[in-house]
Amino acid sequence: MIGSLVATAFWAMLPAYVPNNAAVLAGGGRPIDGGREWRGARLLGDGKTWRGTAVGTLVGVCLAVALNALADPASAALGVNLPTFALPAAFALAFGAMCGDIGASFLKRRSGRERGAAFPGLDQLDFVVGALALAFVVDTDWAVAVFTPRVLAVVVVMTPVLHVVTNVGAYRLGLKDEPW
Numbered sequence: 001m002i003g004s005l006v007a008t009a010f011w012a013m014l015p016a017y018v019p020n021n022a023a024v025l026a027g028g029g030r031p032i033d034g035g036r037e038w039r040g041a042r043l044l045g046d047g048k049t050w051r052g053t054a055v056g057t058l059v060g061v062c063l064a065v066a067l068n069a070l071a072d073p074a075s076a077a078l079g080v081n082l083p084t085f086a087l088p089a090a091f092a093l094a095f096g097a098m099c100g101d102i103g104a105s106f107l108k109r110r111s112g113r114e115r116g117a118a119f120p121g122l123d124q125l126d127f128v129v130g131a132l133a134l135a136f137v138v139d140t141d142w143a144v145a146v147f148t149p150r151v152l153a154v155v156v157v158m159t160p161v162l163h164v165v166t167n168v169g170a171y172r173l174g175l176k177d178e179p180w
């Protein structure tokens with residue numbers, strides 16, 4: 001029971017988990033805010049770029065398409081009914097994750113945190129809120145069917161754990177400047 005909930009939650013959130021990590025690898029180039037400031041601090045900061053956002057979104061959508069091809073065998077192997085992703089849902093999860101992260105940077109700058117500063121809680125869940133919110137708006141029927149209250153509960157507990165593990169890993173590998 002809990003195993004199938006975890007499998008479903010992880011599978012359904014993968015197109016939202018991967019974009020931020022892809023953005024770390026692809027980042028650079030022009031910042032989205034164009035260097036603009038607002039109330040004495042950058043609007044978003046140099047850590048939110050057009051390239052990182054575009055590549056992250058694209059990687060998330062491509063991952064969802066790949067998962068669609070694997071859904072049947074993976075479901076059979078695990079004995080779970082794993083969902084497939086229509087393009088609007090895939091885009092919503094990936095782009096929503098990037099937007100949640102961008103929104104968090106906006107809040108960090110407003111609260112005086114420099115680029116790269118930690119904001120515990122927000123760092124671990126910003127992209128989940130963005131991804132789920134956009135998915136529920138863009139493909140409501142799909143989101144309601146996949147993200148049942150139990151699956152959502154697993155997502156909220158599991159995501160911070162995965163976030164900490166992947167970011168510490170990326171930091172140790174020298175891919176990321178901070179371990180959060």
Ligand code: CTP
Nearest residue numbers: 023024027028047048049052053105115116117
């Ligand atoms: N990145 C990007 N575009 C995004 C998100 C991330 O280019 N939309 C890249 C940037 O190179 C960024 C790195 O991924 O520095 C790490 O992402 P993140 O930790 O979210 O950004 P920070 O640099 O820590 O900036 P902030 O304090 O605003 O979160």
Ligand code: K
Nearest residue numbers: 101104123180
């Ligand atoms: K972040």
Ligand code: MG
Nearest residue numbers: 116117178180
């Ligand atoms: Mg950071």
